[in-house]
Amino acid sequence: MSVQEWSADAATEIVRAHSGVRGALLPVLHALQERFGHLGPEATRLVAKELNLSRADVHGVVTFYSDFRTAPPGRTVIAVCRGEACQSCGSRELERHAQHSLGIGFGETTADGSVTLDQVFCLGNCALSPAVQIDGRLVGRVDADLFDRLVSDAAAR
Amino acid sequence: MSTTVYIPCDSAARSVGADEVALALLAEAELRGLDISMVRNGSRGMLWLEPLVEVDTVRGRIAYGPVSADDVAALLDGGMLDGAAHPRCHGVTDELPWLARQQRVTFSRVGVIDPLSPADYAAHGGLAGLRAALGMRPTQVVDAVTESGLRGRGGAGFPTGIKWKTVAEASDPTKFLCCNADEGDSGTFADRMLLEGDPFTLIEGMVIAAYAVGAVEGYVYVRSEYPDAIATLRRAVEIAYEEAWLGADVLGRGFPFDLEVRVGAGAYICGEETAMLDSLEGKRGMVRAKPPIPALQGLFGRPTVVNNVLSLATVPAVLAGGAEAYRELGVGRSRGTQVFQLAGNVAQGGIVESAFGLSLRDLVEGFGGGTATGRPVRAVQVGGPLGAYLPADRLDLHLDYEELAADGAMLGHGGVVVFDDTVDMGQQARFAMEFCAEESCGKCTPCRVGAVRGVEVIDAILHGSPDERGANVEILEDLCELMTDGSLCAMGGLTPNPVRSVLRHFGEDLGLTPVSAGAPS
Incomplete structure (x- = not known):
């Protein structure tokens, strides 16, 4: 399902669908982010009320985990692996190239909203390093050329 | 007659x-009117x-690789479906020395079977462990695991059977079983490959564990960086319910x-068992003080078994083959097999499962064939x-829990990352602190603040005045001691x-010059 505009009714339905789940907060936040793309203040408020938690508790969880976004990401999200196995195969150069070519740092989105660049510590592809993940798809043996191709292919989609 | 072709979905x-190769092969087969049936196996x-x-x-199964989509037509022209010779052909897969020298126990089915076929699973020995366990009393199952010498494969190496015994003997009627699949260590990917290549083995191991300790509810906590593994495991769980391997009446034996x-959210610390429990409870993944140990007060305060994917996935083999057979493998107090993950700058990287006793050199030079770049090995993490980080002159160390610990190193989850001589070890030291600063849960000040200070001090050593280097090394050593303690x-x-x-x-x-380094030993 593609990302949708915030809807309190739809969000409430998602939260209530987790009513029988023990320790439901993470599954709820994942489900809301999948539907709405990010978790804004309205999401925090609604989840706190529905799960009978304080807003501080929910905010604390949202900001603890790097997966949860409080602002909408770019249309394409690329995560570059910074783990040691990737470093041994040139990921430090790839990190520099990614930031330089996109003109943004890790955790940032290009001004036109096309690409968000994230860092990640290990994608589990350590024998085919360096690795990146682009919109959830794992790619191995990535050099600067392949990185550029992945970005332009994503823009063309 | 239809020819079966295997292309991994790992x-x-x-x-x-691999997907492009699979699509190219299907298209080419249709064009040529070839009758193939394709299995997407694990790797x-x-x-x-x-x-x-x-x-x-x-x-037998004949291996071709690496194959690109562009190679497919030429391979078919050359008679690949009959197993014909080709520069990319390596002969019978099982006879490849790299595989034949291994002893695959935990990984015996990974890459061999269709990961989501219950029939394939059963045909390759699946459920034999569970059936054996259900023929025993729960306490006998715990005893068998203890006798096998199986130790936790997550890194700490705690005897699995002892942990189970503690939970089994706890009086609380509600007990939980949690599988730690938050495989965050860089250089490790065995959990992922098992989840994608043979998820039923993990499920079977968890059912055995649940029966042994009296747990009726279990969770697998998988890191979100592994979307394919999550999808495969979720589907496997659905199938297991359909097959009555899970549910109210497991295998018709009257136990539920x-x-x-459950999916993590990008926090390395949640691979630490108590942080994982907090995360499962819907909280920030903060580390808990022990005691109380999770075996007595774990998830939601109840007695909880927390085991790694590889520990649980080994249990079916232990029960099926008997504790004695498993125990006979290995050396000293490191029994059975270890799944090594050979990674980084290495010519032939991948999964090496072998009885304990291999040396680092066997792994890096023997299996790995040296670096991918062809340059000398300088360091292995x-x-x-x-x-x-071990230098090249320590490659004769044997990879078991005790020998590594004696040399200030550890086996961890079995990841081995190779670096060639272009590596800047000062930067690797800095990265260790940077990573800790990024991923610390923040509970303990020495970790939360110490890691930030560590980056600053290493920067001062690398880029500051040489006159102050000695003093800064002293600060760094002091900081390391404080963080450790x-x-x-x-x-x-x-x-x-x-x-x-x-x-x-x-x-x-x-x-630092070797003499003035004043390095702790």
Whole structure:
């Protein structure tokens, strides 16, 4: 399902669908982010009320985990692996190239909203390093050329 | 007659084009009117050969790799479906020395079967362990696991049977079983490959564990960085319910066990068992003080077994083959097999499962064939980002829990990352602190603040005045000691491992002469 505009009714339905789940907060936040793309203040408020938690508790969880976004990401999200196995195969150069070519740092989105660049510590592809993940798809043996191709292919989609 | 062709659906294989190869082969087969049936198996673990295509022939499965989509037409022209010779053909897969020299127990079915076929699973020995366990009393199952010598494969190496016994004997009627699939250590990917290549083995192991300790509810906590593994495992759980391997009446034997897949959210610390429990409870993944141990007060305060994927996935083999057979493998107090993950700058990386006793050299030079770049090996990091960097002259160390510990190193989750001589070890030491600063849960000050200070001090050593270098090294050593002694968990406690190993073995990269390094030993 593609990302949708915030809807309190739809969000409430998602939260209530987790009513029988023990320790439901993470599954709820994942489900809301999948539907709405990010978790804004309205999401925090609604989840706190529905799960009978304080807003501080929910905010604390949202900001603890790097997966949860409080602002909408770019249309394409690329995560570059910074783990040691990737470093041994040139990921430090790839990190520099990614930031330089996109003109943004890790955790940032290009001004036109096309690409968000994230860092990640290990994608589990350590024998085919360096690795990146682009919109959830794992790619191995990535050099600067392949990185550029992945970005332009994503823009063309 | 239809020819069976295997092309992995493992995400590492897909990361270098396995899907494109599969599509090309299907299209080409249709064009030529060839009758093939394609199985998307797990990976055999020879990752430098991915995408690895296997063709079932009268001689056995014949391996071709690495195959790209562009190679498919030419391979078919050359008679690949009959197992014909080709520069990319390696012969019978099972006879490849790289595989034949291994002893695959935990990984015996990975890459061999269709991961989501219950029939394939049963035909390759699946459920034999569970059936054996259900023929025993729960306490006998616990005893068998204890006798097998199986130790936790997550890194700490705690005897699995002892942990189970503690939970089994706890009086609380509600007990939980949690599988830690938050495989965050860089250089490790065995959990992922097992989840994608043979998820039923993990489910079977968890059912056995649940029966042994009396748990009726289980969770698998998988990191979100593994979307393919999550999808495969979720589907496997659904199938297991359909097959009555899970549910209200497991195998018609009158005991219930429910299993749920939970997804992490990008926090390395949640691989620490108590942080994982907090995360499962819907909280920030903060480390808990022990005691109380999770076996007595774990998830939601109840007695909880927390085991790694590989520990639980080994249990079916232990029960099926008997504790004695498993125990006979290995050396000293490291019994059975270890699943090594050979990674980084290595010519032939992948999964090496072997009885304990291999040396680092067997692994890096024997299996790995040296570096991918062809340059000399300078450093090997064993056991993930909290493991020590060992120099090339330590390659004769044997990879078992005790021998590594005696040398200030650790086995961890079995990850081995190879670096060639272009590596800047000063930067590797700095990265260890940077990683800790990024991923610390923040509970313990020595870890939360110490890691930030660690980066600053290493920067001062690398870029500051040479006159102050000695004083800064002293500060760094003091900081390492404080983090080791003053942190609750392995994150803060072991981050000094890689840093100290750089001081000890690679001081020149920190601008220290070997004599003035004053490295701790």
